[in-house]
Amino acid sequence: MLVKVFEADNMPDALKKVKEALGSEALILSTRTVRKGMGVFRKPIYEVTAAIDSSEPAVPPRPRSSSKQTPATRSDTGEDEITYSQLWKQRKVVDPFEDELRELKNQVASQAASQAASQAANQDLSTVRGEIDELKALVKQLSDQPAPQPAAPQVSPPPAIMTREVAARHMRKPATNNSGSDDIKEMALLRNNLTSYGIEAEAADAIEQYAWETLSPQQMQDQERLKEFYSDAVQSLVRVTGPFHCSTKQRRVALVGPTGVGKTTTIAKLAANLLLQGGIRIALVTIDTYRIAAVEQLKVYGELMNVPVEVVLTPEQLQEVFARHQDKDLILIDTAGRSPKDDVSLAELNTFLGPESGIENHLVLAASTRDSELQSTVENFSRLPLHSLVFTKLDECDQRGSLLNVPLHQDLPLSYLTNGQRVPEDLLVADPAAVAGFVIQQQ
Incomplete structure (x- = not known):
């Protein structure tokens, strides 16, 4: 049996290379995504390991000297030929039949070394095929896939049919005669669905791989089942902090972020919601002295809710406010909008909210902003000790994949979401189901 590894920028191209090199009778042993290069944004490469019965080549050999031929694997001369030992070490998931396959490899090697005539070779091949049948029987017992139709008792199934059956089990889809066209269609369907939700490559790769390992062929074709699967996947990937809880120790929370993302309004929503729950004493603080309107707006909210509002100009004054309001359970701090690219402004903010301040910094982001800008904003504000993310303006965008991306x-949890201007109604505690609802169901 000839085993080869193929690499391509996407799965359809990789499957095409398998077909061109080994023909439509090839056995797909494994698929995985690897990343080549350095850094976080290194390019993903799709790797397919395939095999063919070397005694019956599926396609005639092609000349290797053609200038138009593109190498499909990691070697300069063509596809790598690897041993079974190397093959199974490459698999991301440990195969439950590894011991049987290792024994099969040893028997094939021993038989190949001792064969001296065509009759002996035919007997060896028959033995190998019998052991493959035994392995297929084990797979049948543990798999929830429908069992393939048995071959006529007097005739062994031809190698091509067995190859497609084993490949179908590995790919969790039925055997076909279209040389992988259904694979390509289903891969494209998965990727298009995830893209339509605004989910970018990093998260999409994880969800797509999990779909191939989890869903049956019939479920792949069911749009409602796919939506349910996507929703479950998003819920499993996102992290949340839960709502604010106040213990015996005073909690100090600051909202930071760029200009215009809704920090002051979100402060008011948080205070109003917590006051409605009852039993929580709150004070509001602003260090946004750049905008008089922001200070006045917070004072109006404070008067309406009957909570004190403090304005501070220096870190020392902020500590004095903490001492003056020791009886409060929660202090909410509003800050001036800062440009993520203004190093001086961010350094100044760090003097108020740095690691020694004892303040939780929640970075507020507008969901209507492009993902690339959001990623850059988080990275620049990370000079502050960030506790979590707050997403606002969910009502202003159709795609909300940034809630996951x-x-x-950035490996940060979500704390709160806002989807409108009303105080206090348009505030939601971020929980996995709510996030999935915004991203997948597009509520």
């Missing part, structure tokens, strides 16, 4: 890439 940014937290997943």
Whole structure:
């Protein structure tokens, strides 16, 4: 049996290379995504390991000297030929039949070394095929896939049919005669669906791989089942902090972020919601002295809710406010909008909210902003000790994949979401189901 590894920028191209090199009778042993290069944004490469019965080549050999031929694998001369030992070490998931396959490899090697005539070779091949049948029987017992139709008792199934059956089990889809066209269609369907939700490559790769390992062929064709699967996947990937809870120790929370993302309004929503729950004493603080309107707006909210509002100009004054309001359970701090690219402004903010301040910094981001800008904003504000992310303006955008893309890439949880201007109604505690609803169901 000839085993080869193929690499391409996407799965359809990789499957095409398998077909061109080994023909439509090839056995797909494994698929995986690897990343080549350095850094976080290194390019993903799709790797397909395939095999063919070397005694019956599926396609005639092609000349290797053609200038138009593109190498499909890691070697300069063509596809790598590897041993079974190397093959199974490459698999991301440990195969439950590895011991049987290792024994099969040893028997094939021993038989190949001792064969001296065509009759002996035919007997060896028959033995190998019998052991493959035994392995297929084991797979049948543990798999929830429908069992293939048995071959006529007097005739062994031809190698091509067995190859497609084993490949179908590995790919969790039925055997076909279209040389992988259904694979390509289903891969494209998955990727198009995820793209339509605004989910970018890093998260999409994880969801797509999990779909191939989990869903049956019939479920792949069911759009409602796919939506349910996507929703479950998003819920499993996103992290959340849960709502604010106040213990015996005073909690100090600051909202930071760029200009115009809704920090002051979100402060008011948080205070109003917590006051409605009852039993929580709150004070509001602003260090946004750049905008008089922001200070006045917070004072109006404070008067309406009957909570004190403090204005501070220096870190020392902020500490004095903490001492003056020791009886409060929660202090909410509003800050001036800062440009993510203004190093001086961010350094100044760090003097108020740095690691020694004892303040939780929640970075506020507008969901209507492009993902690339959101990622850059988080990275620049990370000079502050960030506790979590707050996403606002969910009502102003159709695609909300950033709710998954940014937290997943930056490894930060979500705390709150806002989807309107009303105080206090348009505030939601970020929980996995709510995030999935915004991203997948597009609520």
